[in-house]
Amino acid sequence: MIHPNSEISEFDIIIIGATGDLSIRKIIPALFKRYADGQIPEKSKIYCLARQKLDNSSFTQKISQQNKIDFKNSKILREFFDKINYLCIDIKSPDSKNLFSLQNKLTKDRVRLFYLATAPELFGVSAQFIRENNLANNKTRIIVEKPIGKDLISAIDINKALNSYFDEDQIYRIDHYLGKETVQNLMVMRFANQLFEAHWNNNSISNVQITVSEEIGIKGRENYYDSYGAIKDMMQNHILQLVCLVAMEPPSKFDANLVRDEKLKVLQSLKKIEDLNEICIGQYGLKNDDEDQIASYTQDSKKHDSKTETFVALIAKIDNWRWAGVPFFLRTGKRLKTRASEIVITFKPIQHFIFDKTEKNNTLPNQLIIRLQPDEGLKILLMSKEPGPGGIRISPSYLNLSFSDTFKNKIPDAYERLLMDVVRGNQTLFMRKDEVEAAWSWIDPIISLIKKNNRLPETYIPKSWGPTSSFDLLKRHGFEWCEPHY
Template sequence: MVSRVIPVDPFDLVIFGGTGDLAQRKILPALFRRHCAGQLTGAERIIGAARTDLSNAEYRTIVAEAVRVNAGAKACSGGALAAFLERISYVALDALGEAGWQELSRQLRPAGEAPVRMFYFSVGPGLFGPLAEKLHSHGLANADTRIVVEKPFGRDLVSARELNRTLASHFDEGQIYRIDHYLGKETVQNLMAVRFGNMLFEPLWNSQYVDHIQITVAETVGVEGREEYYERAGAMRDMMQNHLMQLLCLIAMEPPAKFDPDAVRDEKLKVIRALDPVEPHHIVRGQYQARLDPSDPHPSYRGLVCNPRSSTESYVALKAHISNWRWAGTPFYLRTGKRLVNRSSVINVMFKDAPHSIFGAEAGRHANHLKIRLQPNEGITLSVTIKEPGQGGMRLVDVPLDMSFAEALGPEGGDPPDAYERLIMDVVRGNQTLFMRGDEVEAAWAWTDPLIAGWKSRGDVPKPYESGSTGPGDADLLMRRDGREWRGINP
């Protein structure tokens, strides 16, 4: 199966924060890979903008190194990098002052010469408003302009509403692309394809047949390099409120009438609004401890943030319920954490046992299990029950029907685009399906804020867990109390 690459319209893209970590690790390498794939026509202009005083040549040197380090060995070879760098330029610019804005205006093509004009806010949320104001005061934005904003989009409902109001005072909702890179992953989008493109699953996708659903996003890394931010945010704000919430919406939403950005986002919003408040005994918070193994030592979370009394969680697990017709009574277990034993993002859909076993007690209990792997080794596994070969009597065993995307599609499937590649090209096309809408963000915070306020008012302290483990023991108890167990990150 050969993937077809469709070139996009020419565009002018300004990356505010163009010398920053995100631009160098993700945005610029993603654009280069799309160049290598033949999706860029050569008429694009990519302008880095930051406070540092650099020449075009100096900035191109930074971009070249970022591409060599982060674009991947298979991106392309030959003279591709030189060709890519030809469309790169730089403007030294002050987001809060006047310096550099006239030069930026000079570098942008007049309306009509570049059908698409985009501004990527790869900066802190505190600069979203000033940048939006400057774009309008200098006449750089029009009705066709698109802006891309990165998380964190607020730290609570109040700040999210304020950010939305600020952006809405300068841009229509249809011009604002709130990016969550998890939604750009191939398998995340396949959640919709699996559910709504296969008659096999959708009739069973409800509380009558599904026992429970687990969503796990586990990381082996700690908070190194993000200590200041993470101490203010914690796992709940950093991961649960956005990444895991989005996965929950895609796995639980009703079929939209059509594959249209607002139709999809309307259904996701309904899921968030149908979430019940989470009971205090259905939440577990954890904080990783130092790892003393001399072959692979790690400092504790508190040691890294230099706060021996920190109560910020690096792990959170919870049990949620959705009060609607489809999911009433079906629990959703969500967990995410740092310094865990394996890197794994996976959704497990656990179906109920057959209502009656004709094989007797000796056959054991068996239920179908759909495992959707987001990373690493993206793919889908369906566990089915068969007779165990070579045994007397009717002994049953569960076996996987496994589809690894890399194996199933093979080399002809090409090197699939990563999340940032896909999402940036969607901005160029004007497709907002995989981007969060303002009311969706606010609804997520409206559900999250009481959870955070609750554990603060109770004085809850995160449970310690060992670096390189599966998390705090209380998270296992959360499942065992219901006669269930976690799946997804054990070696």
């Protein structure tokens, strides 16, 4: 196991698809922040490959404009931009002059990262380009971003294409949710505290809820989103990875493959959903009132007959000893009330209430609330005595750990953490191919069930918490959604 604070060695990073949104808005800003914090060695270089005919100056200007950075007022930013080499290269038919220039610039024995910031169908082509043009060395690492395929078959094809040119231990499938401090803290909280792990089972836990809500619509992603939808875009990867971290068994030690072995077991234990009543899908409609004018999904996508879901809620059940009988309520959607990502673990009520029966109505089940965004932190809902004379009055109260308030150091962006993990060769927070394929094996039948029954998405109002049927879904099981703590 590589220590997470181990020294960063010199490295080169080559971004393929460097003019795209992922590169401009996520990868390069994350590298800049690590450089500004002194974590990127002075001799490390950034090579940006794309088809657009740009020079270094116009490319860095593009970065500044899209991230609203004043280039002139930052000495550190100018130093960082000096590390960038832009090369106009089409990976399908590379220009021999620019390719030769890249081959000569790469340092032979340095860690070499290739970030494939391209469409998934180009992952195999990119891997072939790297290998056949002798750009890889014995310290090469390949980074790919979700989505890994549109279904199980395409995911297997992508994984086979990558593995044709690189070993599995060289491939880093990134899910930026796993780079969030709170997500990592979930493992520490579970496995380093007897207080939680002793009660982390169906004897003590009533239900688990995971909500990933977005205020935004699909602007700029119309074509992508209409061919994927909420189930493939969010449920298959981000949310199922969170389920794994909540539900996994403790590994024998904190080792990348041992952690991923346990996550895989969770995915393989997910019970197939065969009842359509355990799934709710929705699509945001039009909101046009005195407060807001928000276009509908069909207006945003310019596809007026689109049946793509922008919201999904479902009940997942894990068929194993620890979690049998505990429902996992999962939901995600666009144009919801607020941007929030939260895991809520609700514990069972106490078995015997010793206080005045009139106070029983004031009690709530204990909850552990894990906030991923916008403000990362943990909250624990406890029952406590209200201060003052006149007997015992019980009321809910929270123990609150806000990372931004508690820790003085700035919390790194998820991409910052994950990129440095790739440099270190630490694969703990990255998905293995069998995880990806197991997730699709569970998701594909859900999509087939919806299509087979011609289930259409229910329209919901933007800035709400989604379709009415999503609330009915929980009511039928005797529960209700926990509204995110924002």
